[in-house]
Amino acid sequence: MNILLLYFEFAGIGLFSIGGGLATLPFIYSLAGKYNWLDAARIPDMFAVAQLTPGAIGINLGAYVGVRAAGAAGAFAAAYGLVSAPVVIIIVIARLYDGFKKNSVVQSVFEGMRPAAAGLLAAAAYGILKLALSRPDAASWYQSLKLRECLISAIFYVLLARFKKSPTVIFIAAGALAGIIFKL
Numbered sequence: 003m004n005i006l007l008l009y010f011e012f013a014g015i016g017l018f019s020i021g022g023g024l025a026t027l028p029f030i031y032s033l034a035g036k037y038n039w040l041d042a043a044r045i046p047d048m049f050a051v052a053q054l055t056p057g058a059i060g061i062n063l064g065a066y067v068g069v070r071a072a073g074a075a076g077a078f079a080a081a082y083g084l085v086s087a088p089v090v091i092i093i094v095i096a097r098l099y100d101g102f103k104k105n106s107v108v109q110s111v112f113e114g115m116r117p118a119a120a121g122l123l124a125a126a127a128y129g130i131l132k133l134a135l136s137r138p139d140a141a142s143w144y145q146s147l148k149l150r151e152c153l154i155s156a157i158f159y160v161l162l163a164r165f166k167k168s169p170t171v172i173f174i175a176a177g178a179l180a181g182i183i184f185k186l
Contacts (some may be wrong), residue, residue, distance in 0.1 A: 005076060
C-alpha cells in the first residue's frame, strides 16, 4: 500500500512542480506534515545531499523519501511517480505544439506558468533559508537568527558574486569544511 501511495503522491508532485527540482520542495514539505515518511527539519539536509549527488534534484529527493518510507521499491515508486506525469505531458505537448504554437490561448497558458514556476522556486528558497538560518523555537526574530550560519551564507554569497562562478566543488568542499569547523 505504501508503494502505491508513494507513486500517486509523487505523481501529483511531478504534475504540479513546474520549474524543476527546487519547485518540488514546497510539495515535499507538505508530505512531511501529512505522512511519517520524513521530518521537515531534515529536508534541508536532504536537499544538500540531492544537490551533491548526480541526477535531478527532484528525483533524488523523491528517491530519498521513498527509501525511508518503503525501501528500494519505495525509491523506485517515488522517482517513477515524479517523472511519469511530466513525461506524458511533454510527449503530448511535443506532438501538438507545432499546431498550437501560434494559438493565443496556448501562449497565454505558457505566460501564466512562468510566474507560477517563479513563485514555487521562491517558496522553496524561502523554506531552505528559513530552516538553514533561523531557529523556529526562538521568542523573537533577532533571537532566532543563527549568526554563524548567516555569516557563512553571506561570505559564500559575496564569493559567488565576486568570482561569478557556479557553486563548484571548491565552494561545496569549503562549505562542508566550515560546517565541520563550526560544529566542533
